[in-house]
Structures are given as structure tokens and as C-alpha cells.
Amino acid sequence: MAVTYHQFDCVIVGAGGGGLRAALESSKRASTAVVTKLYPTRSHTGAAQGGMCAALANVEEDSWEWHTFDTVKGGDYLVDQDAAEIMCREAIDAVIELEHMGLPFNRTPDGRIDQRRFGGHTRNHGEAPVRRACYAADRTGHMILQTLFQQCVRNHVQFFNEWFVLDLILTDDNRCAGVVAYELKTGELHVLHAKSVLFATGGFGKFFRITSNAHTLTGDGPGMCLRRGIPLEDMEFFQFHPTGIYGLGILLSEAARGEGAILLNGEGERFMERYAPTIKDLAPRDMVSRAIYQEIAEGRGVGGKDFVHLDVRHLSREVLETKLPDITEFARLYLGVEPTTELVPIQPTAHYAMGGIPTDVGAQVVVDEANSPLPGLYAAGECACVSVHGANRLGTNSLLDIIVFGRRGGIQMAEHAAESELPPLPEDPAAGARDLLAGLLKRSVGGEGDERIAPLRKRLQDEMMADCGVVRTDESLGRVLGTIAELRERYGRAGVEDKGSAYNTELLEAVEMGFLLDLAEVTAVAARARTESRGGHYREDFPLRDDGYWMRHSLARRREDGTIELNYKPVTVTRYMPMERKY
Amino acid sequence: MKVQLKIQRFDPATQDKPVWGNYVAEVEDNGRVLDALHYVKWYLDGTLALRRSCGHGVCGSDAMVINGVNRLACKVLCKTLDQPVTVEPIRGLKVEKDLIVDMEPFFAGYRAVQPWLVPDDTDPGGRERLQSPEERARYDDTTKCILCAACTTSCPIFWGDDTYVGPAAIVNAHRFIFDSRDAGDRERLEILSAREGAFRCRTTFNCTEACPRGIKVTEAIQEVKRTILYRKV
Ligand SMILES: Cc1cc2nc3c(=O)[nH]c(=O)nc-3n(C[C@H](O)[C@H](O)[C@H](O)COP(=O)(O)OP(=O)(O)OC[C@H]3O[C@@H](n4cnc5c(N)ncnc54)[C@H](O)[C@@H]3O)c2cc1C
Numbered sequence: 115m116a117v118t119y120h121q122f123d124c125v126i127v128g129a130g131g132g133g134l135r136a137a138l139e140s141s142k143r144a145s146t147a148v149v150t151k152l153y154p155t156r157s158h159t160g161a162a163q164g165g166m167c168a169a170l171a172n173v174e175e176d177s178w179e180w181h182t183f184d185t186v187k188g189g190d191y192l193v194d195q196d197a198a199e200i201m202c203r204e205a206i207d208a209v210i211e212l213e214h215m216g217l218p219f220n221r222t223p224d225g226r227i228d229q230r231r232f233g234g235h236t237r238n239h240g241e242a243p244v245r246r247a248c249y250a251a252d253r254t255g256h257m258i259l260q261t262l263f264q265q266c267v268r269n270h271v272q273f274f275n276e277w278f279v280l281d282l283i284l285t286d287d288n289r290c291a292g293v294v295a296y297e298l299k300t301g302e303l304h305v306l307h308a309k310s311v312l313f314a315t316g317g318f319g320k321f322f323r324i325t326s327n328a329h330t331l332t333g334d335g336p337g338m339c340l341r342r343g344i345p346l347e348d349m350e351f352f353q354f355h356p357t358g359i360y361g362l363g364i365l366l367s368e369a370a371r372g373e374g375a376i377l378l379n380g381e382g383e384r385f386m387e388r389y390a391p392t393i394k395d396l397a398p399r400d401m402v403s404r405a406i407y408q409e410i411a412e413g414r415g416v417g418g419k420d421f422v423h424l425d426v427r428h429l430s431r432e433v434l435e436t437k438l439p440d441i442t443e444f445a446r447l448y449l450g451v452e453p454t455t456e457l458v459p460i461q462p463t464a465h466y467a468m469g470g471i472p473t474d475v476g477a478q479v480v481v482d483e484a485n486s487p488l489p490g491l492y493a494a495g496e497c498a499c500v501s502v503h504g505a506n507r508l509g510t511n512s513l514l515d516i517i518v519f520g521r522r523g524g525i526q527m528a529e530h531a532a533e534s535e536l537p538p539l540p541e542d543p544a545a546g547a548r549d550l551l552a553g554l555l556k557r558s559v560g561g562e563g564d565e566r567i568a569p570l571r572k573r574l575q576d577e578m579m580a581d582c583g584v585v586r587t588d589e590s591l592g593r594v595l596g597t598i599a600e601l602r603e604r605y606g607r608a609g610v611e612d613k614g615s616a617y618n619t620e621l622l623e624a625v626e627m628g629f630l631l632d633l634a635e636v637t638a639v640a641a642r643a644r645t646e647s648r649g650g651h652y653r654e655d656f657p658l659r660d661d662g663y664w665m666r667h668s669l670a671r672r673r674e675d676g677t678i679e680l681n682y683k684p685v686t687v688t689r690y691m692p693m694e695r696k697y
Numbered sequence: 698m699k700v701q702l703k704i705q706r707f708d709p710a711t712q713d714k715p716v717w718g719n720y721v722a723e724v725e726d727n728g729r730v731l732d733a734l735h736y737v738k739w740y741l742d743g744t745l746a747l748r749r750s751c752g753h754g755v756c757g758s759d760a761m762v763i764n765g766v767n768r769l770a771c772k773v774l775c776k777t778l779d780q781p782v783t784v785e786p787i788r789g790l791k792v793e794k795d796l797i798v799d800m801e802p803f804f805a806g807y808r809a810v811q812p813w814l815v816p817d818d819t820d821p822g823g824r825e826r827l828q829s830p831e832e833r834a835r836y837d838d839t840t841k842c843i844l845c846a847a848c849t850t851s852c853p854i855f856w857g858d859d860t861y862v863g864p865a866a867i868v869n870a871h872r873f874i875f876d877s878r879d880a881g882d883r884e885r886l887e888i889l890s891a892r893e894g895a896f897r898c899r900t901t902f903n904c905t906e907a908c909p910r911g912i913k914v915t916e917a918i919q920e921v922k923r924t925i926l927y928r929k930v
């Protein structure tokens with residue numbers, strides 16, 4: 115395999131909202147390469163529907179301090195409050211800046227950016243829902259991605275599209291020195307030698323069977339970090355969004371409920387009134403997903419099955435056509451349901467990774483309980499854990515996160531590059547990546563004892579869904595860890611049929627499967643250790659939150675021998691003491 | 698359900714010309730063509746190459762010719778199609794492998810029309826620029842584009858000459874020309890009135906039929922042409 119060497123000040127891995135926002139900053143200040151396995155506009159930021167919150171107060175009174183409180187409470191108090199404050203304060207400028215770049219937000223009659231309600235966002239510390247989410251119909255993420263890409267084209271940002279990053283290069287004294295990438299078109303390896311690297315590789319919902327995530331969201335960035343000895347933070351917290359299309363997991367945005375849609379169980383009852391009397395269907399996602407699980411468990415799913423209904427029939431045609439056109443179409447196309455007259459079957463869908471690569475508020479990666487930085491390495495977006503989402507992210511706060519911390523990361527990485535020399539490369543930096551690919555290419559798929567990737571992946575997704583999903587127990591987590599160990603052994607024997615060098619997407623799916631296995635394991639290990647229930651992590655055998663012991667972030671590190679070691683670090687609390695979470 | 702597929706296969710490294718591959722896939726009753734292709738790739742023949750990501754029609758990765766028309770594989774249910782289902786790469790762009798084509802000429806057309814907001818000189822200060830809901834509605838349709846190339850690669854003019862910027866590029870120009878906040882018309886319209894520009898369009902409507910986002914592509918092109926003629930840039 116040929117290896118080509120390149121040098122840059124900054125390398126950004128990923129071209130979703132987080133990566134592109136960072137690129138706009140760093141490319142102004144330093145030589146920057148954006149390396150992405152997908153063409154930028156294919157990134158899953160484009161799938162985001164509902165909106166991006168900022169206390170603009172365009173339609174009713176609001177303040178960034180209320181937004182901060184909601185974020186902390188929504189995150190079940192595992193949020194680092196200094197980081198949440200920064201995010202909610204900078205949200206206002208972040209939205210205005212996107213508008214100035216051309217983002218076509220929906221407008222109020224007087225021409226301002228319109229705002230709508232979203233789960234968990236409230237007026238004055240929980241009094242009532244507030245209109246805080248800025249949006250562009252139900253394709254806000256699409257418009258963010260397009261707008262940022264347009265600006266990158268305008269600013270001649272240098273892209274390496276369909277290059278798959280396989281490995282992170284560290285020096286002996288633990289500084290970041292670049293990444294190794296595989297060029298899909300040619301099958302060649304590239305070493306991108308750099309002073310600063312920022313991971314913005316997105317989420318990893320693909321280890322669950324029912325998910326709103328793209329096929330390509332396989333956690334490559336966090337996976338590479340884990341393999342290089344960097345811990346991952348709060349991996350036990352994975353968000354299930356209440357309203358995925360039944361059987362498929364495709365998302366029907368919370369914006370539907372923000373506009374007035376309600377949830378009904380099999381008896382036609384608006385059950386959220388029982389679980390969250392004040393804000394009902396607009397309670398945070400973890401609570402609504404659990405409520406759906408409970409309804410189903412108690413036999414009140416529709417027709418005794420594992421789904422409930424989303425009812426949008428009472429919304430006006432105008433609202434559906436101008437504010438929710440895409441999700442209306444999804445229901446029609448994929449379910450054959452006419453939402454204006456029929457109920458839409460939904461079930462919780464694996465949606466968002468709260469955990470990820472630990473960073474400080476400047477997007478710099480920190481690697482231990484004392485938050486020691488790893489010089490030159492940055493992460494932003496869904497793959498990172500700042501932590502602004504704590505144990506449960508509020509809707510609209512991820513688009514905000516990627517813009518705010520993408521921007522900060524882009525500035526910081528360029529400043530770091532300006533102050534430092536290129537670190538020395540280790541001998542043969544591409545060795546790890548080359549071995550990984552060679553192993554998969556060498557093994558065949560047809561013979562005795564050979565394994566194909568797809569059945570392994572399917573098994574992982576099924577078991578993670580059943581045993582590490584909305585509700586977990588020590589027993590279920592033990593079971594899934596057993597499955598993962600078995601799958602890991604079989605993965606060691608898995609190969610690919612395609613031995614070619616052009617567009618070998620089978621090979622890349624095999625690599626992705628390796629990352630999924632790593633991250634699934636860390637998720638289950640961290641979940642098993644956390645003997646409490648908080649946010650997206652619900653333990654049937656430990657149903658209560660335990661602030662005395664568990665107000666802390668987990669850090670999962672892989673030891674040399676492959677086992678997982680857990681450490682913990684404190685949560686930063688500035689003004690909000692943990693309270694019972696009622697809505 | 699079972700789906701019979703006839704997929705155009707081509708690996709330029711080892712083959713002189715494309716061949717048909719026949720497969721039988723097993724998918725759920727509401728399975729998409731993408732699910733059937735995945736079945737082939739995952740269980741029958743790992744060498745099949747295609748692009749895809751989101752799986753529900755928002756990322757624009759998987760435009761292909763399905764039973765003769767341009768569609769997104771993730772947005773067509775198998776049960777709505779006659780079998781065997783034929784699947785070919787989109788036309789007018791060089792095939793790299795199987796269903797993967799070289800998208801660069803397509804994106805070159807996109808970049809050529811300066812697809813970004815050129816703000817006017819007024820300083821909006823620290824606030825958003827104002828835009829009425831009516832002004833916002835004026836260009837709503839063309840903001841939906843996901844750059845999938847289904848329109849451009851269904852256009853006979855583009856097949857004949859890939860220097861024509863193509864419908865998708867004009868759609869993306871339209872998105873800014875009709876945005877009340879944009880002041881970049883002069884240059885953009887000049888580009889579009891050039892030889893490779895909007896007047897190559899012969900209103901065959903293929904593009905409008907192909908667009909998976911339901912954008913009125915031909916109408917957008919006509920509006921751009923009219924603007925060039927009447928605004929006299
Ligand atoms: C259906 C859906 C709806 C949502 N709606 C909302 C919403 O309304 N509001 C909100 O705030 N949030 C929403 N979210 C969440 C939010 O959209 C995501 O968390 C966010 O967009 C992630 O952005 P990102 O930049 O981190 O990653 P992504 O946009 O996923 O981009 C990841 C990038 O990394 C690249 N990459 C990955 N691995 C590699 C590798 N190995 N080598 C090279 N490149 C690589 C990919 O090519 C891609 O460019 C939604 C999510 C989903 C799934």
C-alpha cells in the first residue's frame with residue numbers, strides 16, 4: 115500500500131456542522147485540511163429537523179440564564195455548568211452569525227427569526243414551555259449544513275472528500291502529530307502530519323437496531339481515541355428519542371409536539387399527562403421514552419404491540435405544510451400513513467450520544483481525572499463530551515453545541531498551531547492502519563470458520579437494543595457484554611470479499627464494525643458500573659438518582675490488555691444544586 | 698418479501714464494459730430499494746459498490762436509475778416497483794465502480810454559480826437582518842435541494858455536454874437570486890447567461906420529475922431565465 119505524506123497546521127476530521135464551523139475559523143488563520151469519509155453535504159447534520167435554541171426573545175420573554183438552567187436540569191444535573199453557561203450565552207451570537215451567513219430561518223410577521231417550543235425548554239425555571247428554538251421548517255440541520263458548506267466553498271476551504279481516517283498519530287511524549295487516512299477512490303494511505311487535529315466525526319447510534327442515525331455514524335473518532343489510550347467520558351448515557359417511525363427508527367422531530375402534536379397509548383389516552391403534569395408531551399426525551407416503555411410494558415401499547423401513536427391530526431394543514439413538511443412526507447412514504455387523518459405509529463429510537471471524547475470548553479481534549487490536556491488534539495460536536503448535555507441532551511442543544519464548540523475548537527487549534535512546531539512523526543506512522551486493513555483484506559468470507567461482517571453487526575444491534583437500551587439491569591448488561599466478547603472473537607476471523615482498491619466500501623464497513631464493537635463495550639461497561647438511574651441511563655434495579663455518590667463523570671480507558679478501566683471526575687457545579695426533576 | 702434485482706456492475710480495473718448482475722434479495726414488506734441493495738452487498742456479494750448514508754432521503758448520496766428513472770434508492774419502496782428491478786448508475790458522469798460515479802463535474806457546476814449569500818452593504822449590527830415571511834417564502838422551494846444530482850443527470854443537454862452547469866446548479870443560484878438579503882445578482886446572472894448557463898435548458902421537465910425533494914426545478918430555471926432577460930444585467 116502506497117503512503118503519501120502531507121503537512122498542515124490543522125487537520126479537521128469530519129465535515130458535518132461541527133467540522134465545517136471549525137474549518138471556517140481555522141482556515142482563516144492557518145493552513146487547514148478537512149478530511150471526511152463522506153462528501154460534506156452528506157453528513158448527518160443535514161438530517162437534523164427541529165431547531166437550534168437561543169434565547170433571542172423574539173416572540174416572548176426569555177434569557178440565556180433560563181436556557182442554562184433548562185440545560186442543566188434536562189441533563190439531570192450531570193452537566194458541567196460552566197460549559198452550559200458558555201453555550202447558552204454564545205447561542206445568541208451563534209444564531210445571528212448563521213443568519214448573516216445566509217441561513218433561511220423561518221420568520222415572524224415582523225421579519226425576525228421565528229421561534230418555537232421544544233422539549234424541556236421553559237420560561238423562568240420550569241414555569242411553562244417557552245418559544246426558544248430557531249428553525250428552518252423541519253430541515254434546520256439541512257440548512258445549517260448547506261449554509262456552512264456554502265461559506266466553506268466561498269472561502270476555498272481545502273477538502274479531502276471520501277478519505278477515511280483510520281488512526282490518530284501521537285508522539286512518544288503524548289502530543290498529537292496528525293492522522294492516517296485511506297483514500298476511498300484509490301485505496302492509498304495518506305499521512306496527514308499536523309500540529310493540531312480536531313475530531314468532529316459525529317455520533318455512533320449504529321450499534322442499536324432502531325436508530326435515527328445514518329449508516330455511517332459508527333463512532334470512528336472516539337474509537338480511534340480509545341485505541342490510542344485516550345479515555346471516553348460518560349459513555350453510559352445514550353439518548354433514545356421518543357418518536358421514531360415504528361420499525362425503521364427514522365425520526366419524527368419533537369418539533370411536531372412543539373407545534374401541538376400529542377402522544378396516545380393503545381387506549382387512546384394522552385398518557386404524558388400522568389408522567390409530566392406541567393409540560394406533558396414536551397417533557398425531556400429520556401422521560402418520554404421511558405413513559406412509552408412503561409405504557410408498552412403494562413400492556414397499553416397499540417394492539418398489544420411495542421408502539422404508541424403520535425397524533426398530529428388536529429394541527430392545521432398550514433402548520434404541516436410550512437413547518438413540518440418533511441416529517442409529514444416521511445410518514446406517508448415509509449409507513450403509508452396519512453398524518454392529517456391517521457395516527458402515526460412510533461417507538462423510541464436510539465438518537466444521540468451524550469458521551470464521547472472528553473474536552474474542555476476550548477474543545478481541547480483532556481485525558482484524565484485532573485483534566486490534563488493532550489497538546490494538539492481537539493474534538494467538537496457529537497463525538498465530543500464537554501459536557502453540556504450531561505445525562506440527557508435537550509432537543510436543539512446539539513446543533514447549538516456543534517456551532518459553539520466547533521467555532522471555539524477552530525480558533526483554538528489554529529492558535530495552538532501558531533505557537534508550536536510540527537511534532538516529530540514516529541517511525542512508520544501508517545503501520546497501525548496498514549495492519550488493520552491488511553488483516554481484513556487477507557481473510558476470506560466463504561470458507562469454514564470465516565465470518566461476514568453483516569451478521570455480526572446485526573447481532574450486536576439486536577442485543578444492544580434489547581439489553582442496553584431504554585431500560586437496563588445488571589443482568590441485561592452482563593448478558594450483552596458476553597455477546598460482545600463473543601462477537602469480538604468472531605470479528606477477529608471476519609474478512610471481506612472485495613479485495614479491490616477502488617471504492618472498497620465493504621472494507622470500510624468492516625473497519626467501522628470494529629469501532630462499533632469497541633464503543634458498545636465501553637457503553638455497556640460504564641452502564642453496568644453506574645448503579646443509579648439518571649437521564650438517559652435507567653437501571654431497573656437501581657431506579658433512583660444517587661447524588662451522594664454518582665454526581666460524577668465516568669472516564670473509560672482501554673488498558674493494554676484490552677480490558678476497560680473506569681475512573682471518575684467531578685461535575686462542575688456553579689449555581690444550580692441538584693433538585694428532584696419534575697416537569 | 699423477495700425482490701429480484703438486475704444491477705449494472707462495472708469495475709474499470711478489471712472489466713472493459715459493464716455487465717448485468719442478477720440477484721434475489723429478501724426485504725421487509727415496506728423495504729426500500731436501498732435495503733435490497735444492502736441485502737446483496739451484505740449477504741450475497743460484498744464487492745457491490747454504492748454510496749449511501751442517511752437512509753431516508755435527506756443526504757443525497759444514493760441517486761441511481763431505478764427501473765429506468767432517477768430515484769433515491771432509500772426513497773423507493775420495493776413493493777411499488779415492477780420486478781425484476783433494474784438498477785443502474787446515474788447517467789452523464791463517469792462510472793468509478795458499479796453504482797458510484799464521479800461527482801466532480803456536478804459539483805463544479807454547483808461551485809460555478811457562486812452558491813453563497815453575498816450580503817449587501819447595510820450593517821445589520823448585532824441582530825438578524827429582517828426578512829418578511831413572504832420574502833422568505835419566495836425562495837423556500839429551492840432551499841430544499843440536497844445536491845443528489847438526480848435532476849442534472851436526467852437532463853439530455855447535460856448528457857451531451859457536461860460543461861452545462863445543469864439544473865441543480867441553477868436551482869442553487871435561484872435560492873440566492875430570489876433571497877431578499879442577497880446582493881450578488883449581477884455576477885451570478887452574468888455567469889448564468891453565459892454559454893454554459895441557463896439558456897441551454899430546453900424545458901424537457903425531466904429534472905422536475907426526477908427531483909426527490911419535489912422541487913419545481915424547471916420552473917426555477919424559467920424564473921432565472923426571465924430574470925436575466927428582464928433585469929438586463
Ligand atoms: C434525525 C436527527 C435529527 C436531529 N435533529 C436535531 C435538532 O433538531 N436539533 C439539534 O440540536 N440536534 C438534532 N440532532 C442531533 C444533531 O443533528 C447531531 O448531533 C449533529 O448534527 C452532529 O453533528 P457533527 O458535526 O458532530 O457530526 P455529523 O454531522 O454526523 O458529521 C460527521 C462527519 O464526520 C465524518 N467522519 C466520520 N468518521 C470519519 C472518519 N473515520 N474519517 C473521516 N471522516 C469521518 C463524516 O464524513 C461527517 O462529515 C438530530 C439528529 C438526528 C439523527
Ligand code: SF4
Nearest residue numbers: 842843845846848908
Ligand atoms: S434539485 Fe432536486 S434532484 Fe436536483 S440536486 Fe437538488 S434535490 Fe437533487
Ligand code: FES
Nearest residue numbers: 750752756757771
Ligand atoms: S441514503 Fe441519504 S438520501 Fe438516500
